[in-house]
Amino acid sequence: MSDVSEDLICVxxxxxxxxxxxxxRLKSFCANAEEIEDYSPLLGADGQTRYTLAITRAIKGGFAARIVDVETKEQADALKGVQLYAPRDRLPSLPDDEFYHADLIGLEVYDTGGTLLGRVKAVQNxxxxxxxxxxxxxxxxxVLLPFTKAAVPTVDLxxxxxxxxPPAGVF
Structure with missing residues (x-):
């Protein structure tokens, strides 16, 4: 499991x-990619480090952005791989059939007969x-299980x- 607080969502x-x-280079995981800027300042995985950012333009695979106090290429390169988090209470509520990936990770997965199939380690796309x-x-x-209504009829947080x-052949 992750050391990141349950109150933070990776955006x-x-x-x-x-x-x-x-x-x-900024990669957004938000449904509307440009909305990541609305949650600034964002936090690092430690929940303490703050990243105040402003998108400057769209680029292939994401956005170019400025972060307060990052003024050189070397400083920007040093941030490669940093994941950015927003407090859950600043994010929109989701409809009943939508979930934040963070809420799915760690859940046990059972088949319709009640047999434990495994635990969600990550959500991929x-x-x-x-x-x-x-x-x-x-x-x-x-095992990669399609996260569709047909393959996953029930999510009980x-x-x-x-x-x-699961579709035939997955297990």
């Missing part, structure tokens, strides 16, 4: 410098639908579990 990441004047990355006893390798009806 983006820094991918290094953009140009030579201290701008950073390779361009189509989200995939739940499952790990657990009896699994010799990572209060009980900390997911009921899945």
């Amino acid at each position: 983006g990441a820094l991918a290094g410098s953009f140009g030579v004047r201290g701008e950073v 390779y361009g189509a639908d989200d995939l739940l990355e499952l790990h657990g006893p009896g699994l010799s390798a990572t 209060s009980q900390g579990r997911i009921i899945a009806d």
